[in-house]
Amino acid sequence: MPGTxxxxxxxxxxxxxxxxxxxxxxxxxxxxxxxxVFVAASLVFFTQAVKxxxxxxxxxxxxxxxxxxxxxxxxxxxxxxxxxxxxxxxVRSVRPRWWGYYYDGAFGANFTxxxxxxxxxxxxxxxxxxxxxxxLRVKEGxxxxxxxxxxxxxxxxxxxxxxSDSELxxxxxxxxxxxxxxxxxxxxxxxxxxxxxxxANPRELPTLAAKIAERYPEARPILHSEILRTxxxxxxxxxxxxxxxxMIAVLCFAIFAWDRAAGLxxxxxxxxxxxxSIGWETSDVLLLxxxxxxAVSLTAFLSGCVLAYGHxxxxxxxxxxxxxxxxxxxxPRYRLVPVVDGYQLSLLFLLAVVPxxxxxxxxxxxxxxxxxxAAMRS
Amino acid sequence: xxxxDLFLGxxxxxxxxxxxxxxxxxxxxxxxxxxxxxxxxWVAELRLTDLCLFTEARYTRNPALxxxxxxxxxxxxxxxxxxxxxxxxxxxHLTSPHAWHPAxxxxxx
Numbered sequence: 001m002p003g004t005x006x007x008x009x010x011x012x013x014x015x016x017x018x019x020x021x022x023x024x025x026x027x028x029x030x031x032x033x034x035x036x037v038f039v040a041a042s043l044v045f046f047t048q049a050v051k052x053x054x055x056x057x058x059x060x061x062x063x064x065x066x067x068x069x070x071x072x073x074x075x076x077x078x079x080x081x082x083x084x085x086x087x088x089x090x091v092r093s094v095r096p097r098w099w100g101y102y103y104d105g106a107f108g109a110n111f112t113x114x115x116x117x118x119x120x121x122x123x124x125x126x127x128x129x130x131x132x133x134x135x136l137r138v139k140e141g142x143x144x145x146x147x148x149x150x151x152x153x154x155x156x157x158x159x160x161x162x163x164s165d166s167e168l169x170x171x172x173x174x175x176x177x178x179x180x181x182x183x184x185x186x187x188x189x190x191x192x193x194x195x196x197x198x199x200a201n202p203r204e205l206p207t208l209a210a211k212i213a214e215r216y217p218e219a220r221p222i223l224h225s226e227i228l229r230t231x232x233x234x235x236x237x238x239x240x241x242x243x244x245x246x247m248i249a250v251l252c253f254a255i256f257a258w259d260r261a262a263g264l265x266x267x268x269x270x271x272x273x274x275x276x277s278i279g280w281e282t283s284d285v286l287l288l289x290x291x292x293x294x295a296v297s298l299t300a301f302l303s304g305c306v307l308a309y310g311h312x313x314x315x316x317x318x319x320x321x322x323x324x325x326x327x328x329x330x331x332p333r334y335r336l337v338p339v340v341d342g343y344q345l346s347l348l349f350l351l352a353v354v355p356x357x358x359x360x361x362x363x364x365x366x367x368x369x370x371x372x373x374a375a376m377r378s
Numbered sequence: 379x380x381x382x383d384l385f386l387g388x389x390x391x392x393x394x395x396x397x398x399x400x401x402x403x404x405x406x407x408x409x410x411x412x413x414x415x416x417x418x419x420w421v422a423e424l425r426l427t428d429l430c431l432f433t434e435a436r437y438t439r440n441p442a443l444x445x446x447x448x449x450x451x452x453x454x455x456x457x458x459x460x461x462x463x464x465x466x467x468x469x470x471h472l473t474s475p476h477a478w479h480p481a482x483x484x485x486x487x
Contacts, residue, residue, distance in 0.1 A: 009382050016381040052407075054429055056414050060422035065443060095425055101436040110433050114424060131430070165416035171430040172439070194443075196425035227427050227442040234441060295385065302392035309399045328434040337411045338403035 008291075011284060015291040018271075029257065030300055036253045037304025037352050038311070039319075044344045045312040046320055047235045049336040054231035056337075057169060061227055062095075062196035063205050066212055067220040074220075076191035081219070085197055085212060090204045096192030098181050102146060102174065109135050109329040113146075113174045115181035123177050125159040131171030131330045133161045146174075149186040156180065164333065171332035257356055269367050276372040282365070289364030293357035301352050305345070313338045 019026045066085065068077045079096060086094045098115035111132055121127060126144065128136070138144055138158050146154045162170050176184065187193075199205060202224065209221035272285055311317060316335055324331075420426060432438040 009380075012382040012385070013380055016385055020381075050431075053414065057417040057421060057429065058427070060418050061427050062425045065427060067443065097425055101439065103436070110436060110439065112430075112439060116424075129430070131433075162420070163416055165413040166420050167430065168413070169417045169426050169428075169430055170420050170424075172433050173424075173430075175424075222427075222443060230442040231429065298389065299392065302389070302396050306392065306395045306399060309403075313403075324431060328432065330433045332430050335413060337414060338399075338406045340400055340403040342400075 007284075008287065011287050012291050012295075015288050015295060018288070019292060019295060026296065030296055032253055032256060033296065033300035033352075033356070034304045034307070036250055037301050037348070038307045040250070040348060040352075041305045041308035041345075042311050042317065042319065044341065044348065045308055045339070046317050046336070048341050048344070049312065049339045051232055051235050052339050053168065053336060054235075055228055058227060058231070061224055063199050063202055063224045064197040064209060064212075065222040065227075066195040066197060067222065068194075068216070068218050069220050070218060075218075076187065077194055079190050079192060081216060082192070082195050084215065085195065088208060088211060090199050090201060090208065092198045092200050094198075095196045097194055097196055098178065098187065099193050100185055102184070104136075107135050107329065109172070111172050111174050111330075113176060113181065113184065115178045116175040117178070118175075121159060121175065121177050123179050124155070124157060125177070126156040126180070127160045127162065127173075127175040128158055129162050129170045129173040130164045130167050131332050132174060133158070135330050144174075146184055148184050154180065154184050167332035168334045172330050254355075258359055269370075272364070272367045273370075273372045273374075276368065282368045285368035286361060286365055289360050290357065293360030294353075297353040297356045301349060304352075305348075309338070309340075312336065 066077060066081065068075050068081075077096070082094045082096050085091060100113050102111045102113045103109075104111065109132075116127065118127075128138070128144070133139065136144055140158055140161060142158050144156050144158060146156065148154050156176065162173065181187075182189070197208070199208060205223050205225075209223060212219050212221050275285060275288075276282075311319065313336055316333070321331070427442050428440040430439075432441065437444065
């Protein structure tokens with residue numbers, strides 16, 4: 001083993017022994033440090049994963065959704081609009097969508113009810129999302145009752161439950177045949193909730209939206225890119241909010257760590273004086289302090305990141321569920337596909353490891369440059 | 379065994395786990411996840427526009443289609459309960475199963 005390496009290992013041994021001499025204080029520091037890295041890394045992993053999942057899952061969402069506003073509120077779209085839009089150059093398909101919300105007062109849950117075009121779904125039956133089945137406590141073949149707009153009960157047989165893999169988009173869905181949807185909500189037959197428009201060339205979407213808005217001034221076209229950007233904005237914002245809340249904890253930690261790292265105790269100063277008097281160089285003392293700082297910060301960073309990965313991708317981020325769930329009764333069960341953003345992880349490394357290590361070096365250097373006799377007497 | 383051997387062993391283990399995490403995430407990102415494929419199928423079939431993440435009220439369910447005229451929807455991502463809706467947990471009587479609390483929910487969505 002080369003001499004420099006042997007010397008560094010000996011100093012590392014000494015640094016670890018020094019940390020273990022104050023094991024209570026250092027264990028508390030390591031615990032808090034790891035916790036701060038864990039929460040920050042969990043946030044980074046979670047927001048990145050949800051944003052990517054939204055982009056992947058909604059890649060096949062409609063190119064354009066056309067809504068109508070009437071007297072300042074969203075209203076039903078006349079089916080005549082669909083015929084006109086279908087005639088525009090570049091439009092591949094126009095599909096009216098019939099959908100709405102159904103609030104179940106008994107369960108306190110909101111369901112999304114959508115009319116299905118599936119011929120295999122006969123009248124009087126429904127296909128429901130896995131989350132809805134969980135809340136309603138029903139299985140295939142059971143009956144569910146919905147209260148219609150005329151206050152009459154609508155009985156539906158559960159024909160199927162959507163797979164749990166689809167919970168991220170369809171957990172709260174109740175898919176009904178068109179006629180049952182009409183019975184439930186009593187919509188005018190010549191109107192739909194909105195129109196889903198697809199085009200051959202996505203670059204034509206803004207032009208198409210402009211044409212629709214010109215022909216129908218009350219139309220509100222929503223582009224596919226706007227749908228995707230919504231999720232970027234939501235998770236940046238939510239991530240930002242959580243970071244703002246966590247900032248208090250991070251600041252407390254910073255004060256704690258600074259006090260621990262920057263302010264050497266009299267005992268530590270005396271220790272440095274003794275080391276210098278028995279022949280240690282200033283560079284040896286600095287290496288000792290560097291290794292002490294790195295031992296704590298690297299352990300905290302690596303443990304925090306690995307624990308955060310497990311928290312988000314193996315256990316579906318139970319600590320964040322409360323913030324995301326809000327008032328919801330029905331919350332989907334999903335597992336995020338792992339995403340690790342190298343840039344954000346590097347930033348976290350720079351913020352977590354470098355300041356603490358630097359904070360341990362400066363007082364060490366100050367103490368090491370003082371006369372050993374004065375250091376031992378202080 | 380020297381303390382440094384133990385520490386370096388532990389650090390190597392942590393580093394190994396950390397690198398495995400990076401490699402696994404990279405590989406998982408390349409393949410097609412069955413959950414994502416299933417969700418995409420339903421999005422394409424039903425022409426869905428939103429993730430089912432915020433089912434708490436009708437105006438939070440489809441943020442991408444938010445209009446300008448409900449409290450949530452000053453703009454598509456404004457949160458109606460901000461900041462309390464995100465930070466304060468709902469009271470238990472609003473979220474527990476109806477069997478124990480048959481009274482109707484006073485806060486209609």
